[in-house]
Amino acid sequence: MIFSALKSFWHKLGSPRWFFEMSQTWVFVLGWMALLLLAAGFVWAIAFAPADYQQGNSFRIMYVHVPAAMVAQSLYIGMGVAGFIGLVWRMKLTDVAIAASLPLGMLLTALALFTGSVWGRPTWNSWWEWDGRTVSTLVLFFLYVGIYALREAIPGQVLRARASAVIALVGMVNIPIIKFSVEWWHTLHQPASFTIMEKPAMPVEMWAPLLVMVLGFYTFAGFTVLSAMRLEILQREAGTAWVSAWVSGQDPLDLKKGA
Amino acid sequence: MNPKRKQRLYLTIFLFVVASATTALLILVSGENMNMFYPPIDVASGKVPADRQIRAGGMVLENSVDRQPDSLAVRFVLTDYQGSFFEVSYVGILPDLFREGQGILVEGKLDAAGTFQAERVLAKHDENYMPPELMDLQQGPGSTASASEFGTPL
Numbered sequence: 001m002i003f004s005a006l007k008s009f010w011h012k013l014g015s016p017r018w019f020f021e022m023s024q025t026w027v028f029v030l031g032w033m034a035l036l037l038l039a040a041g042f043v044w045a046i047a048f049a050p051a052d053y054q055q056g057n058s059f060r061i062m063y064v065h066v067p068a069a070m071v072a073q074s075l076y077i078g079m080g081v082a083g084f085i086g087l088v089w090r091m092k093l094t095d096v097a098i099a100a101s102l103p104l105g106m107l108l109t110a111l112a113l114f115t116g117s118v119w120g121r122p123t124w125n126s127w128w129e130w131d132g133r134t135v136s137t138l139v140l141f142f143l144y145v146g147i148y149a150l151r152e153a154i155p156g157q158v159l160r161a162r163a164s165a166v167i168a169l170v171g172m173v174n175i176p177i178i179k180f181s182v183e184w185w186h187t188l189h190q191p192a193s194f195t196i197m198e199k200p201a202m203p204v205e206m207w208a209p210l211l212v213m214v215l216g217f218y219t220f221a222g223f224t225v226l227s228a229m230r231l232e233i234l235q236r237e238a239g240t241a242w243v244s245a246w247v248s249g250q251d252p253l254d255l256k257k258g259a
Numbered sequence: 260m261n262p263k264r265k266q267r268l269y270l271t272i273f274l275f276v277v278a279s280a281t282t283a284l285l286i287l288v289s290g291e292n293m294n295m296f297y298p299p300i301d302v303a304s305g306k307v308p309a310d311r312q313i314r315a316g317g318m319v320l321e322n323s324v325d326r327q328p329d330s331l332a333v334r335f336v337l338t339d340y341q342g343s344f345f346e347v348s349y350v351g352i353l354p355d356l357f358r359e360g361q362g363i364l365v366e367g368k369l370d371a372a373g374t375f376q377a378e379r380v381l382a383k384h385d386e387n388y389m390p391p392e393l394m395d396l397q398q399g400p401g402s403t404a405s406a407s408e409f410g411t412p413l
Contacts, residue, residue: 050390050391050392051390051391052388052389052390052391053389053390053391053393054356054384054389055356055384055388059388062388084271084275087267087271088264088267088268088271089264122355123354123355123356123382123384124354124381124382124383124384125354125355125356125379125380125381125382126379126381129295129381130295131295132293132295166274169271169274169275169278170274170275170278172275173278173279173282177282177286184286184293185293185294185295186294186295186296186297186298186316186408186409187295188295188296188364188381188383190383190384190385190386191385191386191408192386193386193387193388201386201387201388202387202388202389203389203390203393205390206388206390
């Protein structure tokens, strides 16, 4: 029962048209959720969460730094998985997903590096230090930039999809390095405050707003990537009958929502 | 699964395994060079090259901070609380988070007498966060909790 439902979902994923129609509601829901969560989380984190006993208010940068880094890595994992599926099953949608995830992943990695730097100045006493965590995150940024540049440089759609899928997949080895860098080596960066096995290394009034911000960043990423995928599908399928019908048949309000 | 797809599946998995193995080997070969600083045990046991620019770290030993009243010169001892320690000499302004029991990184050279002549001092805060009121109630989630980070690497 579940297996056949999964199988039918898998086959439907092969159809850009089905994805386009299905994602319309998701974009709407995720967009509103992101707006509410980010607004609530930001006010909670800035105005109501208590200051840290050691770092004072500067620790609040965490409320942007942690979700930005988490979602940046998650988007890369998504690209790696999409690359794998694309290479084996030649599914059209996977390259659309990679193209749509790239810009946001790149921006969020840059944001994680920037907020980390601003946080490092008052706490570490340094804007930048070359340790395992900072370097592996910088490598993540270069991977994003590299795939982006590669896509711009290759004109053929098939070769472009294959090349970016290969790099996205190979670059996946960097993800565990980022994660475990603070455990494998002596680093300036502190180890994780949240682990699956142990309770958070901070009280609830500090991690609750962080949880809201993390959910806000994830829903925002979902909204942005789905929207970009829809746009990409429209561009790629521009000549087909269903796109022409959709463009001419819908009222302008729905068209705006789609883009 | 058709044979063509199966072949692509094996090829893709092979690609990923080779990439992972290469990276793992590179990391293993790099060994200690991946560490950002030397722990107290390496400095105390003489594993650290003298007269070369290096970084070392440890926890500031209680009651070891000795400030000169008429200058910015300061001396303190860094330890791993496991029996290893070394003395640091520094002239300059210390980071805000510098205090006894705090994880600290120093950059500079080890002199012939075994004293670390630091040119820069960095504060390494741990992963625990706590509001000040709670901190007063229970003496600390571990000002020394991160001491383990200065122990012997894996």
